[in-house]
Amino acid sequence: MTTLVFIICAAITAFVLNHTATGSQIYMIGSNKTAAKYAAILICVLAGINPNGGKGKVGGMVLAVIILQVLSSDLSMFHNISDYYKNLIWGLVLIFVMIINVLTERKSRV
Numbered sequence: 001m002t003t004l005v006f007i008i009c010a011a012i013t014a015f016v017l018n019h020t021a022t023g024s025q026i027y028m029i030g031s032n033k034t035a036a037k038y039a040a041i042l043i044c045v046l047a048g049i050n051p052n053g054g055k056g057k058v059g060g061m062v063l064a065v066i067i068l069q070v071l072s073s074d075l076s077m078f079h080n081i082s083d084y085y086k087n088l089i090w091g092l093v094l095i096f097v098m099i100i101n102v103l104t105e106r107k108s109r110v
Contacts, residue, residue: 042090043068046097048104
């Protein structure tokens with residue numbers, strides 16, 4: 001009986017998280033609303049989506065998440081690098097990708 005209750009609760013939770021706006025907000029916000037907001041913008045920019053409104057592809061989003069995870073894992077391996085430099089690297093990656101996005105957008109307009 002306990003297993004059945006667990007399965008029902010898990011199914012309800014999965015439905016709420018995957019099929020409602022509130023569930024999406026829970027996934028995105030996590031425990032730090034500000035960090036989630038900037039991480040979402042970073043993922044959008046890395047995926048080639050304009051954060052002010054635009055279209056993107058799932059493949060781009062997946063690639064962006066993989067890039068961010070690899071970068072995060074690589075930076076956490078080096079304990080002697082200060083948080084300042086880690087944030088600097090994140091920022092430089094974001095600026096680099098934004099420049100690439102602007103250049104490719106200009107080429108597609110021509």
